[in-house]
Amino acid sequence: MAVGWHRPTRLLIDTQAIKANVENERQRMPQGSVLFAVVKANGYGHGAVETARAAKEGGASGFCVALLDEAIELRQAGITEPILILSVVDPAYIPSLLMYGISVTVATREWLVEAAEQLKEESYEQPLNVHIKVDTGMGRxxxxxxxxxxxxxxxxxxxxxxxxxxxxxxxxxxDLKDSTYFDQQTARFKENLDQLSELPRYVHISNSATALWHPDNVGNMIRFGVAMYGLNPSGRSLPEPYPLQPALTLISSLIQVKELLPGEGIGYGKTYTTNQREWVGTIPIGYADGWLRHLQGFSVLVNGYPCEIIGRICMDQCMIRLPKQVPVGTKVTLIGEDQGQTITMQMVAEKLGTINYEVACTFSQRIPREYTNKIGNSKWSKEVTHMLETYPLLSVADKVRPVGKT
Ligand SMILES: Cc1ncc(COP(=O)(O)O)c(C=O)c1O
Known part of the structure; x- marks a missing residue:
């Protein structure tokens, strides 16, 4: 997929926030427990490899992914810590699991039988590392x-x-206030553990919500996902036991600003008509980027001022109502902080009628991710540097400037 480096829309990922969230969680964990960072789905949209590196700096001992390909991506990026695939992998891929030293989930007896056949056929030097998955009530x-x-x-x-x-x-x-079902699941898990003559190295029950709100639970490893990205797994239902630091900021800038007379239509279907003379700005982001049509009516920040998204969101662009004329190139903050005002991922999720997880995962690969140590201090990512070195004569390259410096 082509990545939109020549457009000012950017996801800025604060790796220090990821590191800090991991460090803070680790401080609360019982002695002897370890934290595996969940970086599936491209690190919940934040970038798997960069997130994994930041989490490792914060003290993560291993990683969880959903796909074999996601595990291989980490290995190819030089990550040597244990990696567990949380979902089922076809036993036909056992050679790859062994070659890359990746642990896998066992969910059925049939899988074990098939995998045993596969392992018998070829002589491998290492055994296959497996984690038994117990379904205590998720039904998955x-x-x-x-x-x-x-x-x-x-x-x-x-x-x-x-x-x-x-x-x-x-x-x-x-992540619910009522812990009745959670307690049942925990009790069932303990019954399953009682069947083992000895416990394996890793016994784990905790995702972010369990780690945050049931910290003393059974197990010696946690699978830390959404909270590592600074997002509250419950949305707003339960308070964070310590402040989570959101890692993602979404920014763009105005590509056109115009004053329209009363009665002018905006966007497909003419769902918005100007009431009076109105300043309208266009932002280069649309539903193909994961900025979905249901966000019509939501607000973004321009110079700290909330500006309503007017008219239908297009595939690549959307329009906002500005309080006054501002220059083309003015920064727009779609998620993040601007001059003391903040739009959170949770606010976007609520407008869309979904959860913050889904918003994070929905941003398309078309939006470049830039990794910053501190929001606002954006630096060129490796890809941009590579692009500029590879195409030095590209005229547009001269005009490209780091976002945030508009
Ligand atoms: C099996 C399993 N463990 C851990 C996680 C991480 O969950 P969270 O992001 O809520 O921490 C997930 C995420 O879906 C999961 O499927």
Whole structure:
């Protein structure tokens, strides 16, 4: 996919915030516990490799992903820590799992039997690291009874081509005030653990919500996802036990500013008509970037002033009502802080009727991610430097300037 480096729309990712969120969580964790950073789905849209590096600086001991390809991406970027794939991988890919030293989730007996056949066919030097997944009430993947878990553990123990590295479950209501179902899931997980003659290296139950609101729970590893990016897993339902630092800022700048007479239509379908003489600005971001049409009527910040998105959001552009004339090139903050005003990912999620996770994952690869140590102190990313070195005669390159310096 072509990335829009020649357009001023940027996702600025504050790696210090990611590092700080990991450090803060680690300080609260029981002695002997470790934190695995969940960087699936391109690090919830923040960039998997850069997030993993920041999390590692903050003390993450390993990483969780959803796809084999995501694990390989981390390995190819030089990440050597343990990586666990949280979902099911076809046993046909066991050679890749072993080659890259990646641990995998076991969710059914059938998978184990097939994997054992695969491992028997070729002689590998290393056993395959597996984590047993117990379905304690999420209803997604995993063994559904203590007996099934016991049999899986025995199967693994009796087959030297496997190594039982972990056992885990996933809680579906850890972000709710009412902990009844959460407690049931925890109790079920303990029943499953009781079936094992010895516990593996990693026993894990905690995602962000469990880690934040049930910190003393069973296990010695946490799978820290959304909170690492500075987002509250409950939205606004539960207070953060310590301030999470949001890592993502979305900015752009005005590409056209015009004053329209009363009665002028804006956007497809003419869903907005000017009431009076109005200053209208156009921003180069649209639904193809993940800035979705339902955000019509939401506000963005220009010089700290909230400006309403008017008319339908187009594929690549959208229009806002400005309080007065401002120059083309003026910075627009779509998510983040500007002159004391803040638009959060949660506010965007609420406008869209969804959760902050989904907003973060929806930003398309078309928007360049730039990694900053401090918001506002944007520096060229490697890709831009490479592009400028590769195409030094490209006339537009002279005009490209770091965002935030408009
Ligand atoms: C099995 C599993 N563990 C951990 C996580 C991380 O969850 P969170 O982002 O809420 O911390 C996820 C995310 O979907 C998951 O599926």
């Amino acid at each position: 993947i995993g063994f559904t009874s203590p007996q099934a878990t016991k049999e899986a553990a025995l199967f693994i123990k009796n087959n030297p081509n496997f190594h039982l590295e972990g056992i885990f479950t996933h809680c579906s209501t850890a």
